[in-house]
Amino acid sequence: MAVGMNLYSRGDKLFALATSVLIGLFTVATFYPFIYIAAVSFSGGFAAAAGKVVLTPVDSTLAAYKYILTQPKFWISYGNTFIYTIGGTIMSLLIIIPGAYALSRPQLMGRRFWNLFVAFTLWFNAGLIPFFLNMRDLNLLDSYFGIIIGFAVNAFNLILLRNFFESLPQSFQEAARMDGANDFQILWKVYIPLSKPAIATITLFCIVSRWNGFFWAMVLLQSEEKIPLQVFLRHTIAFLSDDHEFTATLSSQPYSAESVTAAIIVCSIIPVLIVYPFIQKYFEKGILLGGVKE
Amino acid sequence: MSGVKLEKIVKAYGRLEVVHGIDLEVKEKEFVVLVGPSGCGKSTTLRMIAGLEEISAGDISIDGRVVNRVAPKDRDVAMVFQNYALYPHLSVFENIAFGLRIRKESKGHIEKTVKEASDILGLTPYLDRKPAELSGGQRQRVAMGRAIVRRPKVFLFDEPLSNLDAKLRTQMRAEIKQLHRRLGATSVYVTHDQVEAMTLADRIVVMNDGNIEQIGSPMELFMNPANTFVAGFIGSPPMNQLQGNIEKVSSGLQVRINDTVIDLPNNTNVEDGQSVVLGIRPEHISLSNNEGTSAMSISLNLVETLGSEALLHAKFGEQDMIVKAETNGQIDHLSEISTVYAPTDLVKVFDAKSGLVLSEPFSQGSNT
Ligand SMILES: Nc1ncnc2c1ncn2[C@@H]1O[C@H](COP(=O)(O)OP(=O)(O)OP(=O)(O)O)[C@@H](O)[C@H]1O
Ligand SMILES: [Mg+2]
Numbered sequence: 001m002a003v004g005m006n007l008y009s010r011g012d013k014l015f016a017l018a019t020s021v022l023i024g025l026f027t028v029a030t031f032y033p034f035i036y037i038a039a040v041s042f043s044g045g046f047a048a049a050a051g052k053v054v055l056t057p058v059d060s061t062l063a064a065y066k067y068i069l070t071q072p073k074f075w076i077s078y079g080n081t082f083i084y085t086i087g088g089t090i091m092s093l094l095i096i097i098p099g100a101y102a103l104s105r106p107q108l109m110g111r112r113f114w115n116l117f118v119a120f121t122l123w124f125n126a127g128l129i130p131f132f133l134n135m136r137d138l139n140l141l142d143s144y145f146g147i148i149i150g151f152a153v154n155a156f157n158l159i160l161l162r163n164f165f166e167s168l169p170q171s172f173q174e175a176a177r178m179d180g181a182n183d184f185q186i187l188w189k190v191y192i193p194l195s196k197p198a199i200a201t202i203t204l205f206c207i208v209s210r211w212n213g214f215f216w217a218m219v220l221l222q223s224e225e226k227i228p229l230q231v232f233l234r235h236t237i238a239f240l241s242d243d244h245e246f247t248a249t250l251s252s253q254p255y256s257a258e259s260v261t262a263a264i265i266v267c268s269i270i271p272v273l274i275v276y277p278f279i280q281k282y283f284e285k286g287i288l289l290g291g292v293k294e
Numbered sequence: 295m296s297g298v299k300l301e302k303i304v305k306a307y308g309r310l311e312v313v314h315g316i317d318l319e320v321k322e323k324e325f326v327v328l329v330g331p332s333g334c335g336k337s338t339t340l341r342m343i344a345g346l347e348e349i350s351a352g353d354i355s356i357d358g359r360v361v362n363r364v365a366p367k368d369r370d371v372a373m374v375f376q377n378y379a380l381y382p383h384l385s386v387f388e389n390i391a392f393g394l395r396i397r398k399e400s401k402g403h404i405e406k407t408v409k410e411a412s413d414i415l416g417l418t419p420y421l422d423r424k425p426a427e428l429s430g431g432q433r434q435r436v437a438m439g440r441a442i443v444r445r446p447k448v449f450l451f452d453e454p455l456s457n458l459d460a461k462l463r464t465q466m467r468a469e470i471k472q473l474h475r476r477l478g479a480t481s482v483y484v485t486h487d488q489v490e491a492m493t494l495a496d497r498i499v500v501m502n503d504g505n506i507e508q509i510g511s512p513m514e515l516f517m518n519p520a521n522t523f524v525a526g527f528i529g530s531p532p533m534n535q536l537q538g539n540i541e542k543v544s545s546g547l548q549v550r551i552n553d554t555v556i557d558l559p560n561n562t563n564v565e566d567g568q569s570v571v572l573g574i575r576p577e578h579i580s581l582s583n584n585e586g587t588s589a590m591s592i593s594l595n596l597v598e599t600l601g602s603e604a605l606l607h608a609k610f611g612e613q614d615m616i617v618k619a620e621t622n623g624q625i626d627h628l629s630e631i632s633t634v635y636a637p638t639d640l641v642k643v644f645d646a647k648s649g650l651v652l653s654e655p656f657s658q659g660s661n662t
Binding site: 182 | 379392
């Protein structure tokens, strides 16, 4: 502004200010729960239960962590969550990537029908009980494989990737076909490398939804040794709040239901925080740059 | 004999027929250019040869084998696309090597072949770069490299130069011509630029609206256009076309346009009073009254200077015409011109209704 040239109008500046404020508020609103949960997990049992924690731990202690980390069931369920997340994500990608490619091919027989068939499930599904009965009849209740295969195909992710494939210039696959590539080679050597950002996106969606997957695991799994962390969390909350003896001695315990819950949540967040930056780097822009001339 | 033969080729999209049964034979080592206005079916025809588009009727054979139902990869053809279609995630080397890797060629063979191709195309310093780090002309060369390493029977080009600026286009045009001389591969090249067609082709195929209007060497098309469409398409600027009527007089044949009569060669197949189109090439019109010419009074609108030549945009009666004149370094005298002379033996006569030529063709060899 020193040179006296005003590149931005008053309206522009106001708009920039308003956007910054809104984004700032949003960041605080989404970030605060993390701080709060972390603070509670390190707080004394009584302070956590009494809601005294605001931003920093009160009566700092590692008691809640000691309590859960010494529970064998915690480690088993943690391991299960990894199995469901890794197995489920791999299964999803194995089905979604070739499926999206097939649906994006103009020469696919009955293409409109198949696309409608997939999109249909975005709006309508059979509902809880028929799905449960279906899983039961397929002998997929209380089984690792049932959880992994049962939720492998997500129509939204499939359509997302199909649309991305469709947006790639036709001439890539035509050039590859002229070069002698078959559909598998086109998919593997051309489409997948060109679609890294899209595939990273659906991979992240799959990981997060598998990691947080709770409801169906609760409905379909009975054995304690097969439940994922989220179901273990629920069991723990139920157990600690129902335990009269535990409640009675609350003031003498260094941990409470609240601080233990928070500690489990913190433990469950850490792997996602670790994985995210690795996937983030695939969200590069302009990967198509220079391949074709528009 | 790695020629290409099209017999009664039809292409329809649903009920819409866009190529109406064309016949074409490309001989071994021949460079054939398909030229025509936008939407006339050039790309469609080329893509049918490539196998990227199904044929609705007719037969295509490559090297004497009917390939109607053969997949692109088994036709042994390579194609250079208008938008290059380079793989953005692969280096120049890998782009060129892609087809060889797919065909599981040995490592040594790939190294050697890619190196040869990159030497020919001047790409050796760029082999490690990604397509995004290349200029338009270099990308175009990579696209060609990808085609030549496979040593295909037939090369197909779909407007490969249309994304380049004028200077680079001229340069690449010459390179393509040299490359063809060097490799001697049968080539089919699509363009809507008649200059490209004239300079590159052994034979030109002029297409219009899904039909072939004429096939011939560049000079044949220039000297003996089969109809008014070809006359108006080939040459820059194209042939002047003037509406008139035939008059048979004792001294021979004439065409009357308004008050002017222009003499015709005696071997023109016309009848007295027939409505015709008189075709005169801008470069055949002379400014001096030589023997065997007919005078035409024109009113000059504009002189366009090209350097060694100038284009005189003029009205002849109500009709537009263009004269191409040598400047010899001077243009001042050109703006004074009011009469030009049409050479009797170089004018062409077309039927006004059908557009078909009525003049006898110039025999081969006596051209220009
Ligand atoms: N997939 C399609 N469905 C329907 N019509 C099509 C399709 N592809 C091409 N056409 C039509 O076929 C005709 C020929 O198209 P083509 O691409 O061969 O033209 P072209 O001669 O290559 O033109 P240009 O110089 O503009 O590239 C056009 O009228 C076009 O609209
Ligand atoms: Mg085209």
